[in-house]
Amino acid sequence: MNRSPLHDRHLxxxxxxxxxxxxxxxxxxxxIVAEHQAxxxxxxxxxxxxxxxxxxxxxxxxxxxxxxxTNDLAALAVGEGQYTLLLNENGGVIDDLIAYRTGEERYFLVVNAARIDQNREWMLAHPGEGVTFHDRSAELGAFAVQGPKAIAVWHEIEPGAGVMPAHNRISxxxxxxxCGTGYTGEEGFEFFAPxxxxGGWWDRFVAAGAIPCGLGARDTLRLEKCFPLNGNDxxxxxxxxxxxxxxxxxLDKPGGFIGRDSLESQKEEGIPTRLSAIRLLxxxxxxxxGYEVLAANGSGKVAELTSGSLSPGLGLGVGLAYLPSEMSRPGTELLIAIRDKTxxxxxVKKPFV
Amino acid sequence: MNVPDHLLYCDSHEWIDPTTPEAAPVGVSDHAQEELTDVVYLELPAVGRIVKKGEAFAVIESVKAANDIYAPASGEVVAVNEALVESPESVNTDPYGAGWMVKIRLSDPAELSGLKNAESYREFLS
Incomplete structure (x- = not known):
């Protein structure tokens, strides 16, 4: 089991x-609720x-x-980033990540923890000419500062540091x-350092008023905004x-990408399922x-929730599921089976909040 | 950690008030509510349900997880705290008062001797 460089601080x-x-x-x-609201x-x-x-x-x-x-990196100027996906040959998702252009011929990729090895192995199994690849995962620690006061906290710490990168920018x-990004739907940034x-940077942000938040709040915040979690959604x-x-x-970028053909045929022929936002009434x-999603007419199970929680913002249960396309339109009524009841x-339309 | 002297406790952190065996209030301990945090939903049994000691008879849900509540003693559920439907957070704020969940008419008060008193529950937690 790996330990974060911030482990002792958490304890x-x-x-x-x-x-x-x-x-x-x-x-x-x-x-979780207090951290979510913070x-x-x-x-x-x-x-x-x-x-x-x-x-x-x-x-x-x-x-x-x-x-x-899947996204087109040629569209990025130096200092810009984009959300993108790494696919297998069938168009299934190996990982979702953010790719930043940090120089004329230099890129910085941020990938999911559970998929670091799969990303690296897949990428290195498809080698390219004139490329050096460096996995910095073990060298860098990171935290995300998120919320309407995120920028103000940064300026309190480093008044001379200049402008915080805008959304999807890197400096x-x-x-x-x-990096001007996050996973909460609020303003903020991700902060990487050796x-x-x-730890010293974390302490300065906490001293300036940033409230330490855990993975629990991270999950409710991202789910309210319908940001998918790899491995679940x-x-x-x-x-x-x-x-x-x-x-x-x-699909139309020059040279294509691995998985492209499956996606093109889905675009032409339609998709069998759609990841949909479901809210309890x-x-x-x-x-x-894992809860079962049932058709409202009693015809039985149509899907299982890939994510679910209570939305602190709505005070109601919310979740995501791959529904059959014909049932994925907002307004479609469903039942959720929870223990021995439905x-x-x-x-509903995405996002929830 | 608040562990009132007059109650009895289970290893699974439920408490029962043995002083009124015809309608003994049951809830979860201060330690349990602190572990659960943010109680957001309770699924309580119906009045009249017969429960056996150790049976999972209610569910308490936090934002993160659902947990079973086990009956500290056998008997009939004679009252259910309906106020928790609207205010599940009472389990967090007042676990031994407004956070009571059900009252059980004990069918075999001798079972209570298998529970921990306040002193041994405190020891168990330490």
Whole structure:
């Protein structure tokens, strides 16, 4: 089990630690709801040291990455980034990640903790000419600062540091890398630094008022915004088109990419399922991953929830599921089976909040 | 950690008030509510249900997880705390008062001797 460079700080803050993606990570400090509200209303700080970072450099970097990833890296100016996906030959998702262009021929990729090895092995199994690949995951620690006061906290810490990168922008300050992104739907940034320095930075943000938040709040925040979680909502069976991520798939870019043909035929022939947002109608138990989704007419099970929780913002159970396309239209009524009862639910437009 | 002296406790962190065996209140301990955090939903049994000691007879849900509640003693459920439907957070804020869940008419009060008193429950937690 891996330990974050911030592990001792989590213990000192009274965090509850759980295993996640091969790491011991904090699931909560004070409580999930309080941490969730801190991010929606003020500013929270999440340890994301478990996430992976790759650096790709060289004259062949653009073409190599563009042949592996669904979005079009040629659209990026230096300092810009984009959400993108790495697919298998059938169009199933190996990982979703963010790719930044950090130089003329240099890219910085941030990948999911549980998929670092799969990403690296897949990428290196499809080698390119004129490319160096460097897995920096073990060298870098990271945290995300998220919430309407995220930028204000940064300026309190580093008044002379200049402008925080805008959404999907990256900037480097010495050894520190700042990315204008997050996983909560709020303003903020991800902050990367060498493992031996990340703790000192964390302390400064916490001292400036950022509330430590765990994976529990991270999950409710991202689910309210319908951001998919790889391993739950994304898998190697469903394509990004089915996941509702078609915007990040550029079928027409020169040279194509691995998995492209499956996606093209889905675009022409239609998709069998669509990742849909489902909300309970009334007060009922929170939704959970794996609960069965039933047709409202009593004809039986149509799907299982790939994610589920209570939305602190709505006070109702919310979840995601790959519904048959014909049942995925917002307004469609469904039932969710929870233990020995069923509860009315409906498909709603994304996001929930 | 608040462990009132007059209650009895299970290893699974339920408490029961043995002073009124015809309608003994049952809930979860301060330690349990702190472990659960953010109680958001309770599924309670119907009045009239017969429960056996150790049987899972209710479900308590936090944002993160659903947990079974086990009957500290056998008997009939004679009252259910309906106020928890609207205010499940009472389990967090007042686990031994407003956070009571059901009252059980004990069918075999001798079973209570298998539970922990406050002193041994405190020891169990330490």
């Amino acid at each position: 000192a803050l009274g965090a509850r630690i759980v295993p996640f993606a091969g790491w011991e990570m904090p699931i909560q400090y004070q409580g 991010v929606r209303n003020a500013v929270g700080i999440f340890d994301i040291s478990h996430m992976g970072e790759f650096e790709v450099e060289g004259p062949g970097a653009l073409n190599w990455l563009n042949g592996l990833l 480097e300050l010495g050894q520190v890398i700042l 493992v031996e320095e990340i 994304l898998d190697e069976v469903h394509t990004p088109i089915e996941a509702g991520l078609g915007f990040f798939v550029k 009334d007060k009922a138990p929170p939704l959970r991953h 509860y009315p639910a409906k498909v």
